[in-house]
Each structure stands twice: as structure tokens, then as C-alpha cells.
Amino acid sequence: MTTQPLIVLEGITKHYRMGDEIVQALRGIDLQINPNEYVAIMGPSGSGKSTLMNILGCLDWPTSGRYVLDGVDVSQLDDAALAAIRNRKIGFVFQTFNLLPRATALKNVELPLIYAGVPPQQRRQRAIAALESVGLGDRLRHKPPELSGGQRQRVAIARALVTEPSLILADEPTGNLDSKTGEEIMQLFERIWREGNTVLLVTHEDDIARHARRIIRIRDGRVESDHINPTPHVVEPIEQQQ
Amino acid sequence: MKRWATEYVEVLQSAVESLRANPLRSLLTSLGVMIGVAFVSLMGWALRSLDAAWEATLSSLGSDMLYVDKWNWAGGGNWRLLMNRKNITIDQAEEVARRLQSADMVYISADSWGRTIVHADQRASGVVIEGTMAIFGMLPSTNVAEGRFFTEMEERNATAVAVIGDGIRSTLFGNRSPIGQVIRIEGRPFRIVGVMEKRGTLFTDFLDRMVYIPLPAFFGLYGRYSRSMTIAAKAQSPDQLDALRDELTGIMRAVRKLAPNAENDFSINEAQVFRDQVANIRAVIWGVGIGLTALSFLVGVIGITNVMFVAVVERTKEIGIRRAVGARRSSILVQFLCEAMMLCVAGAVVGVIVCSALVAVLALALRESAAFLLPLLPAEIVLVAVVISIAVGIIAGFVPALRAARLDPVEALRYEA
Numbered sequence: 001m002t003t004q005p006l007i008v009l010e011g012i013t014k015h016y017r018m019g020d021e022i023v024q025a026l027r028g029i030d031l032q033i034n035p036n037e038y039v040a041i042m043g044p045s046g047s048g049k050s051t052l053m054n055i056l057g058c059l060d061w062p063t064s065g066r067y068v069l070d071g072v073d074v075s076q077l078d079d080a081a082l083a084a085i086r087n088r089k090i091g092f093v094f095q096t097f098n099l100l101p102r103a104t105a106l107k108n109v110e111l112p113l114i115y116a117g118v119p120p121q122q123r124r125q126r127a128i129a130a131l132e133s134v135g136l137g138d139r140l141r142h143k144p145p146e147l148s149g150g151q152r153q154r155v156a157i158a159r160a161l162v163t164e165p166s167l168i169l170a171d172e173p174t175g176n177l178d179s180k181t182g183e184e185i186m187q188l189f190e191r192i193w194r195e196g197n198t199v200l201l202v203t204h205e206d207d208i209a210r211h212a213r214r215i216i217r218i219r220d221g222r223v224e225s226d227h228i229n230p231t232p233h234v235v236e237p238i239e240q241q242q
Numbered sequence: 243m244k245r246w247a248t249e250y251v252e253v254l255q256s257a258v259e260s261l262r263a264n265p266l267r268s269l270l271t272s273l274g275v276m277i278g279v280a281f282v283s284l285m286g287w288a289l290r291s292l293d294a295a296w297e298a299t300l301s302s303l304g305s306d307m308l309y310v311d312k313w314n315w316a317g318g319g320n321w322r323l324l325m326n327r328k329n330i331t332i333d334q335a336e337e338v339a340r341r342l343q344s345a346d347m348v349y350i351s352a353d354s355w356g357r358t359i360v361h362a363d364q365r366a367s368g369v370v371i372e373g374t375m376a377i378f379g380m381l382p383s384t385n386v387a388e389g390r391f392f393t394e395m396e397e398r399n400a401t402a403v404a405v406i407g408d409g410i411r412s413t414l415f416g417n418r419s420p421i422g423q424v425i426r427i428e429g430r431p432f433r434i435v436g437v438m439e440k441r442g443t444l445f446t447d448f449l450d451r452m453v454y455i456p457l458p459a460f461f462g463l464y465g466r467y468s469r470s471m472t473i474a475a476k477a478q479s480p481d482q483l484d485a486l487r488d489e490l491t492g493i494m495r496a497v498r499k500l501a502p503n504a505e506n507d508f509s510i511n512e513a514q515v516f517r518d519q520v521a522n523i524r525a526v527i528w529g530v531g532i533g534l535t536a537l538s539f540l541v542g543v544i545g546i547t548n549v550m551f552v553a554v555v556e557r558t559k560e561i562g563i564r565r566a567v568g569a570r571r572s573s574i575l576v577q578f579l580c581e582a583m584m585l586c587v588a589g590a591v592v593g594v595i596v597c598s599a600l601v602a603v604l605a606l607a608l609r610e611s612a613a614f615l616l617p618l619l620p621a622e623i624v625l626v627a628v629v630i631s632i633a634v635g636i637i638a639g640f641v642p643a644l645r646a647a648r649l650d651p652v653e654a655l656r657y658e659a
Contacts, residue, residue, distance in 0.1 A: 054652050
């Protein structure tokens with residue numbers, strides 16, 4: 001049985017207009033990512049990896065090329081359809097956590113389900129389950145300012161997981177954390193991957209990228225290298241707290 | 243459909259939360275709407291009270307009554323001309339009453355204004371002494387609260403009995419019963435046999451300061467020819483008023499011996515004469531009210547638009563987050579519209595509460611002098627005020643909400659305050 005690739009990128013380019021100049025952020029990217037891969041996209045700043053992440057995350061449109069996510073060509077979809085794709089198929093984890101500061105952890109995790117139209121009771125149950133799975137079952141009522149950095153990122157991960165998306169897209173997920181906490185977050189990603197999810201890390205840190213099983217390097221808007229990580233840094237996942 | 247419902251319930255909740263996050267700012271922002279709603283409510287209340295006063299006037303004077311008088315009640319016409327009119331004498335009045343055919347009831351009365359009456363050591367001034375007939379007591383609009391009206395026998399015998407108005411009762415007797423007590427009018431003793439119901443209105447507040455005595459007794463006090471008579475005639479039904487007026491005019495002209503080309507030297511008054519006054523007051527309330535209301539809502543719209551623009555900038559990151567987890571542009575639009583609406587509704591609610599309290603206090607404080615004031619805001623006025631405030635919210639919030647909805651999610655996520 002051949003598996004359908006989760007992500008197919010064909011000749012993706014992205015041009016920006018900056019004043020009079022046209023910046024070519026992506027100059028033709030071809031990629032395939034299969035379900036349940038653990039991929040790191042690496043590149044120095046200015047390489048185009050953020051642009052690529054925005055396109056992969058359906059936050060932005062490519063200038064040209066085709067992007068098929070989970071069998072759907074999303075490069076031609078309108079804003080509302082892309083919002084629906086982001087809602088159902090993509091779970092974002094950001095460097096700066098990007099939680100709503102005034103909402104409780106529970107409410108933050110519920111947010112994607114609200115836009116998915118999940119009824120309140122079911123929403124609550126699923127959000128609680130997601131928070132428990134990242135070990136925050138006892139922090140439901142806490143607001144982000146009352147949580148540590150690691151806890152905030154775990155809330156963000158719970159929010160990414162709660163819709164059971166096809167793709168977890170993590171942009172420098174440990175960038176704002178100390179190395180010990182960062183390591184704990186990486187354990188969490190390891191576990192999430194082992195549970196069958198597709199995890200895509202975007203980072204410029206080798207320390208983070210080495211956890212992934214496949215490393216794609218971007219430079220000057222093109223894929224510089226794409227190889228299987230021969231020596232993944234495996235952190236044994238912490239057991240799920242119930 | 244259900245999906246939308248789920249989303250919008252949350253949108254409303256989050257709108258309330260973001261208002262509560264900034265209570266002072268919310269309060270100040272919605273001040274314009276608050277004041278606007280207050281003006282709308284007060285205007286509606288004033289108009290409604292005016293209508294009530296008007297209704298009460300109609301029923302106390304009788305909407306089917308005509309009053310032939312030397313004076314024009316509405317105050318129209320040249321005052322000096324009216325002054326020079328000859329008094330309607332009792333003989334003329336009796337002649338008119340005799341000849342009149344289409345009236346259901348006729349009576350003659352005479353008034354003496356600004357008298358002072360005495361009971362024991364109490365005095366009441368500004369009293370209107372009215373000499374009238376026993377039939378007056380039988381009119382449907384004449385309601386005796388305590389005791390009775392004087393009888394035809396008492397009228398014929400010029401018995402010294404009096405029926406006093408509610409205002410006089412409270413001045414002279416407080417809470418005691420005045421029945422059987424004696425008051426002195428022009429030094430002569432009159433025995434009180436009845437007290438009228440309170441019937442004064444905004445336009446006819448003097449009604450509660452009246453003392454009714456038999457017409458012959460009135461003549462005994464003031465003489466038979468010293469004052470101009472009023473002839474009151476009741477039509478068989480309100481739509482017979484015009485016929486009655488025509489007949490009265492004809493008889494009056496004949497009795498007064500007017501030349502065919504001479505103007506009437508009398509006025510035929512009716513409760514409707516107060517209608518112009520009502521219309522004038524109404525126009526003033528509308529003019530002032532609408533002006534002030536429009537101004538406050540304009541201020542409200544500007545203030546809310548301004549604050550919503552600030553809110554959109556402040557919450558750029560939040561917008562980015564919401565967009566990233568699946569909010570459509572329309573969701574963001576609706577969210578910010580809802581917030582602007584909630585601001586307005588909150589303002590409206592405060593405005594209505596403050597006004598209700600104000601109106602209740604006013605009505606209570608002025609229950610003697612302005613009984614026509616309603617103690618409550620009319621419900622539909624409150625509804626109108628809230629609907630207007632929602633509309634104001636949508637108008638004020640639309641442009642900022644559109645700006646929020648159009649934010650690029652990538653830019654919004656990158657935004658740092």
C-alpha cells in the first residue's frame with residue numbers, strides 16, 4: 001500500500017514587494033512530506049524558512065506553484081477556506097507561545113474548537129483531555145501570566161493538538177525557553193510524533209533540529225539539502241500524566 | 243447553522259470579557275451613548291406624560307362639552323377685544339339654556355378667581371369660587387370622592403353648602419375629613435357636603451383649587467350681575483359637537499342681538515382648545531430631545547469608533563492568533579462589531595437605569611404639583627433606546643472591525659506591542 005503524501009510542494013515561489021524592490025523569498029521549492037514524518041526545516045534568517053512556514057501553515061499564498069495538503073490543493077483557496085484548513089488540519093506552536101493572555105489555559109485550548117463549531121460541552125472535554133495529555137490537567141483555570149514558560153508552551157501544544165490536525169507546525173518552539181525546559185518540550189514532540197502525528201519543526205538551531213528524523217535545509221529560497229537524520233537525538237518521552 | 247451559533251455565543255462572551263478587562267475605559271467610551279439613551283428615554287417619558295395629562299384634561303373637562311364664555315380659554319385673540327366684550331348676563335344665559343334643543347344637558351356657572359377662604363385658623367388662598375347648578379354634579383366627568391354634590395333643592399334655596407376641590411381639602415384639612423366642617427367664603431359660613439376627586443392636570447391645575455357652591459348662593463355673595471356667566475352644554479355624543487356649536491352660536495348671536503355682519507362677542511370653548519398647547523409642548527420636547535439625542539449619539543459614535551481603533555491595534559496579536567487557529571475574516575469582523583455593540587448596550591443599560599431612578603424620584607417628588615408625570619419609563623421607549631444603541635454600535639464599530647478583519651494573519655502574528 002502506497003501512502004499518499006501529506007504535503008506536496010511543487011515549484012513554490014513567493015515574491016514580496018518591498019518599496020520598489022521585489023524580494024524573492026522563495027525561488028522554487030519542491031518537497032514531499034509523508035504522514036507521520038518528523039521533519040526539521042532549517043535555515044539561517046533570511047533564508048526563506050519563515051516564508052515557507054507561513055505557506056505550509058496556510059497563513060499565506062505562494063506567488064506560484066502548487067501546494068497539496070492532505071490531498072487538497074490549497075494554493076488556490078480563498079481566505080475563508082484557508083481559515084478552515086488551518087482550523088482542521090494544522091496545529092501551530094509558536095516561539096512566543098501566542099496564547100490569549102486574558103483567557104484561561106482551558107479557554108485557550110478551546111479556541112480552535114470554537115471556530116470549528118464544536119458544541120461547548122464536547123469542546124470542554126476535548127480541551128481538558130488535551131491539557132491532561134501535556135501534563136497540565138491541574139492548570140486548567142490558570143491564565144498564561146500565571147504559568148511558567150514551559151507550561152505556556154505546553155498549553156500552546158495542547159491547543160495545537162486539540163483539533164487532531166494532520167500537521168503540527170512548530171516555529172522555534174524552544175526559542176524562548178531555557179535549555180532544560182526546551183528539552184522537556186522536545187520530549188513532548190517526540191511523544192506526539194510517536195503517537196502518529198506529523199511534526200514539522202522550523203528552527204535555526206542544530207540542537208533542536210537534531211531531534212527530527214529528517215532535516216531539510218533552506219538557503220536563499222531553495223532547498224539546499226534534504227536528508228534523513230542518521231543520528232537522531234532521541235529523548236525518551238515522559239510518560240503521559242493522567 | 244449550528245457552527246455559527248457556537249461561534250457567536252463565544253464571540254459575545256469574549257466581547258463582555260474584553261469590556262470587563264477595561265471597565266473605566268468602557269464606561270467613559272459609552273458615556274455618549276449613555277447620555278443619548280437618557281435623552282431618548284426622558285423624551286419618550288415626557289411625551290408620554292404629556293399624553294397622559296392631555297387625556298386627563300379631556301376627561302375632566304369632558305370631550306363632549308362646550309363652554310360658552312366671554313373669554314377664550316386658549317388665550318387666542320386680542321386680549322383688549324375680549325376685555326371689551328360685554329358680560330354674559332344670567333338672563334342671557336338662562337335664555338340660551340331655555341332655547342337650546344340639541345344639548346343633552348345644560349348648566350350655568352359663574353366664577354370668582356383668587357379668593358381666600360378660611361376654616362378655623364387655616365386659610366387657603368388662590369381659590370376659585372364657582373357658583374354652579376346641581377346638574378353639574380350629575381355629569382359623568384364630575385366625581386365626588388367623599389360626601390356628595392349639592393342637590394337641586396339646595397340650589398333652589400341658595401343653601402350655604404360647598405363642595406371643595408382636592409387641593410383645598412389638603413390645604414385646610416390635611417388628612418381629616420372635611421365633611422360637615424364649615425368654611426368661610428367672603429366671611430359667610432358654608433357647610434362642606436362633598437370633596438371632589440383630584441382632577442387637575444398639567445393644563446387645568448386650578449381645578450383642584452375650586453369650591454363649588456349653588457349659583458344663587460354665589461349671587462348672594464357677589465351679586466347677580468357682577469360677573470360673566472359660563473354656559474356649559476353637553477352634546478349627546480362627541481360627534482354632535484359641531485351641530486351643538488352651530489346651534490349655540492346662533493342662539494347666542496340672537497340673544498346678544500348681534501348684527502349679521504358683527505363678529506361673535508363670545509367664545510365657545512372646549513377641552514380641545516388645549517390641543518394646540520399640547521402640540522406646542524410636544525414640538526418643543528421633540529425639537530430639544532431630538533437635537534440633544536442626535537448630538538450625544540454623534541459623540542458616542544466618534545468615541546466608540548476611536549476606542550475600537552485603539553482596541554484593534556492593541557489586539558493585533560490576538561487577531562493573528564485567532565486567525566491562525568481558524569478564525570475567518572468574518573469571525574473577526576463580527577467579534578469587533580459585537581464588542582462595539584456591547585459597549586453601546588452597556589451604555590444604554592446604565593442610561594436606562596439612571597433614567598428610571600431619575601423618573602421615579604421626579605414623579606414621587608412632584609406627585610402633588612405634577613401628578614401627570616409617569617413614575618416609569620415606557621417599556622417600548624426603553625426598547626427603542628436599546629435598539630438605537632445597538633445600531634450606533636454597529637455604525638461606530640464597522641470601520642474598525644473591518645480593519646481588524648483585513649489584517650494579514652502573518653503580519654498580525656509578528657506584531658509586538
